[in-house]
Amino acid sequence: MADEFDLVVIGAGPGGYTAAIRAAQLGMKVACIEKRSGKALGGTCLNIGCIPSKALLDSSELFEVISHKAKRHGIAVSGVSLDVTAMMARKTKVVKELTDGIAYLFKKYKVTAYYGAGKLAGNGKVVVTDDAGKMTELQAKNILLATGSDSTELPFMKFDGKIVLSSTEALELPEVPKHLIIVGGGYIGLELGSVWKRLGAKVTVLEFLPRILPVSDGGIAADVQKILAKQGFEFHLNTKVTGAEIKPGILGGTTVVVHAESKDGGKLTFEGDKVLVAVGRKPHTTGLGLDEAGIDYDKKTGKVKTDAHFHTNVAGVSAIGDVIDGPMLAHKASEEGLIYAEQLAGMKPHLDYEKIPSVIYIWPEVSAVGPTEEQLKERGIKYKTGKVPFLASGRAKAMDEQDGYVKVLSDATTDKLLAVHILGPRASDLIAECVTVMEYGGSAEDIARCTHSHPSLAETVGDAARMAYSGLPVNF
Numbered sequence: 029m030a031d032e033f034d035l036v037v038i039g040a041g042p043g044g045y046t047a048a049i050r051a052a053q054l055g056m057k058v059a060c061i062e063k064r065s066g067k068a069l070g071g072t073c074l075n076i077g078c079i080p081s082k083a084l085l086d087s088s089e090l091f092e093v094i095s096h097k098a099k100r101h102g103i104a105v106s107g108v109s110l111d112v113t114a115m116m117a118r119k120t121k122v123v124k125e126l127t128d129g130i131a132y133l134f135k136k137y138k139v140t141a142y143y144g145a146g147k148l149a150g151n152g153k154v155v156v157t158d159d160a161g162k163m164t165e166l167q168a169k170n171i172l173l174a175t176g177s178d179s180t181e182l183p184f185m186k187f188d189g190k191i192v193l194s195s196t197e198a199l200e201l202p203e204v205p206k207h208l209i210i211v212g213g214g215y216i217g218l219e220l221g222s223v224w225k226r227l228g229a230k231v232t233v234l235e236f237l238p239r240i241l242p243v244s245d246g247g248i249a250a251d252v253q254k255i256l257a258k259q260g261f262e263f264h265l266n267t268k269v270t271g272a273e274i275k276p277g278i279l280g281g282t283t284v285v286v287h288a289e290s291k292d293g294g295k296l297t298f299e300g301d302k303v304l305v306a307v308g309r310k311p312h313t314t315g316l317g318l319d320e321a322g323i324d325y326d327k328k329t330g331k332v333k334t335d336a337h338f339h340t341n342v343a344g345v346s347a348i349g350d351v352i353d354g355p356m357l358a359h360k361a362s363e364e365g366l367i368y369a370e371q372l373a374g375m376k377p378h379l380d381y382e383k384i385p386s387v388i389y390i391w392p393e394v395s396a397v398g399p400t401e402e403q404l405k406e407r408g409i410k411y412k413t414g415k416v417p418f419l420a421s422g423r424a425k426a427m428d429e430q431d432g433y434v435k436v437l438s439d440a441t442t443d444k445l446l447a448v449h450i451l452g453p454r455a456s457d458l459i460a461e462c463v464t465v466m467e468y469g470g471s472a473e474d475i476a477r478c479t480h481s482h483p484s485l486a487e488t489v490g491d492a493a494r495m496a497y498s499g500l501p502v503n504f
């Protein structure tokens with residue numbers, strides 16, 4: 029007889045594990061199925077995404093600080109050397125502790141974990157097939173698809189895991205590449221490029237569009253490009269990659285020659301030892317049985333279609349996270365997981381998608397909440413701008429981190445806070461205050477009237493907000 033549950037979640041990423049734990053906390057009998065090898069819970073985010081990339085970004089930033097920035101603080105350091113194996117081991121330990129933490133929470137809240145691939149089998153049934161081919165049937169009152177996403181492969185440049193890399197392999201290189209070519213100027217390419225650039229690689233970014241960071245504010249993206257170019261990144265925009273050839277290197281080893289075309293059709297070649305293809309991510313639905321179950325999904329993007337309550341067109345089957353529409357971000361997936369579980373328990377939570385922040389963990393960091401200036405203009409919304417550089421911040425000066433600025437956009441008539449875009453030190457933390465004020469429907473003046481500690485980076489947020497609402501310069 030099938031094991032019976034109130035909720036069966038397929039996929040134990042931030043969306044799936046959050047939904048499973050919350051539903052269990054609210055009194056439901058819950059199972060969560062995960063097919064990742066090694067019984068690792070936590071999904072892309074914990075295993076091959078947010079966490080390992082941030083572990084390496086922090087390690088490589090420390091290397092950069094010790095090797096180059098410390099001197100400017102009067103600290104002479106000599107004999108600095110790099111142990112990539114130890115750096116990778118630390119990253120693996122960070123990942124392991126966090127994924128084990130999810131297993132601990134499953135036990136604590138009595139979420140039953142099933143390890144294997146989950147497939148919809150109709151009438152509330154899900155079949156789990158484990159690595160040994162053993163099948164287990166589960167019966168569920170509710171089924172939640174939280175199967176996440178995978179790196180998009182270019183048909184003419186298939187991942188081989190050794191020379192042509194996805195982000196997963198770029199997080200595991202045993203040594204620093206001499207020349208890492210990155211196809212795609214989105215956040216994943218720039219974050220991983222930053223890791224290997226700081227550790228000594230030459231990094232070249234090839235981007236099809238005329239700009240990097242296509243979903244960020246245009247002004248911020250242009251300034252990020254300038255800052256990264258100063259750090260040594262080489263950018264080729266309007267460059268269409270058409271293929272890659274792997275050849276023996278002149279001095280041994282292997283070389284990869286990436287072929288591309290410029291906007292005017294000119295042929296270009298780039299020679300390196302690794303190429304990272306970071307051109308986006310696509311929903312992961314392979315083997316899930318969507319067609320057999322009659323689940324409606326977008327045939328072009330592969331995204332499962334849902335209504336505002338995450339329900340698919342098939343009764344009792346819902347979906348959240350990267351596998352549905354919206355920004356492919358861990359905190360979006362986990363918020364949806366919480367909300368789904370709470371709705372199932374009869375609560376009425378709500379998620380405002382326009383107030384989901386985003387962060388790019390290069391240095392200086394980039395963060396944003398709300399529409400870009402371009403989007404506001406497209407929507408015909410009149411806005412005021414307060415833009416204050418970190419150059420004016422005592423704290424940023426003390427830290428020797430004065431690149432970047434805070435840009436606050438508020439409604440031209442009401443001063444309601446519409447968006448904040450930050451390029452600067454610890455932008456990832458500074459955005460939280462702006463999200464809170466926006467969630468409460470606050471104004472730029474509301475931020476400005478809150479006292480910000482001195483000296484702190486948050487003062488620059490306050491100053492930019494003051495400039496937006498008052499229209500006056502802030503450097504008293």
Ligand SMILES: Cc1cc2nc3c(=O)[nH]c(=O)nc-3n(C[C@H](O)[C@H](O)[C@H](O)COP(=O)(O)OP(=O)(O)OC[C@H]3O[C@@H](n4cnc5c(N)ncnc54)[C@H](O)[C@@H]3O)c2cc1C
Binds near residue numbers: 076177357
């Ligand atoms: C390099 C990189 C860096 C990133 N950095 C950030 C960041 O800093 N911040 C941020 O917010 N986001 C970041 N992301 C994106 C983030 O990882 C995803 O948005 C997030 O993991 C999506 O969560 P999810 O629960 O929808 O899916 P996932 O985390 O992808 O989890 C889905 C899980 O479902 C499992 N699964 C799939 N099909 C089945 C099946 N049939 N049966 C059983 N199990 C199945 C998969 O094995 C996977 O473990 C990053 C991604 C990458 C690749």
